[in-house]
Amino acid sequence: MNEMLIYGHLGFRHIIDWAGSDHILFVMALTLRYIWTDWKKLLLLITAFTIGHSITLALSTLEWVNFPIAWVETLIPITILITAAANLWVKSFNFNEKYPLIYFFALFFGLIHGLGFSHYLKSLLGKEQSILGPLFSFNIGLEIGQLLMVSVLLIISFIFVSLIKVQRKLYLQIGSVIAIGLALNMVFDRIHSNF
Numbered sequence: 001m002n003e004m005l006i007y008g009h010l011g012f013r014h015i016i017d018w019a020g021s022d023h024i025l026f027v028m029a030l031t032l033r034y035i036w037t038d039w040k041k042l043l044l045l046i047t048a049f050t051i052g053h054s055i056t057l058a059l060s061t062l063e064w065v066n067f068p069i070a071w072v073e074t075l076i077p078i079t080i081l082i083t084a085a086a087n088l089w090v091k092s093f094n095f096n097e098k099y100p101l102i103y104f105f106a107l108f109f110g111l112i113h114g115l116g117f118s119h120y121l122k123s124l125l126g127k128e129q130s131i132l133g134p135l136f137s138f139n140i141g142l143e144i145g146q147l148l149m150v151s152v153l154l155i156i157s158f159i160f161v162s163l164i165k166v167q168r169k170l171y172l173q174i175g176s177v178i179a180i181g182l183a184l185n186m187v188f189d190r191i192h193s194n195f
Helices: 002-016 018-031 036-061 069-087 101-125 132-163 168-194
Strands: none
Touching: 002 018, 002 101, 002 132, 018 036, 018 069, 018 101, 018 132, 018 168, 036 101, 036 132, 069 101, 069 168, 101 132, 132 168
16 A cells, blocks of 8 residues: 555656646646636546556556666656647647547647656666556546646636636637747757757
């Protein structure tokens, strides 16, 4: 039980720590287009991302798949760039499509982020005999941290859109431009560091 708490805490800390800023920024880019009343659609979107990163977190931690970390760490901010750039083309907030393309991208980009999570988890595990317990606990910690981030981001959107009365589209555009700027910096930094 103690081991579960330790790895759960490590997963939680990894997602909310500034060292995990790329994951925070990705969740921000995903969440920007939603407000409180869209919580069901946002929950489905975050679930798609969770399924994606859970798959590759498990496969990579168990060493069933292996990708060079330099590529993974460079692809992660590219997923932020694509997501934030897509936000700039949102024409309306009337989400009539049952399963818009963004759900597919959240799932696919989750696969890439899971590879990054697994690199961190593998560095923590060392020569652990059983990795299933730590893997499960770490992933639960990630999810709790992710849900906390989504909640904070929804509160921020509520403050700006509902209380301060910033136009929803302007809020989305400003947040997306900030995400693009930060992600571009990450891409250049990681290309410079890794290649």
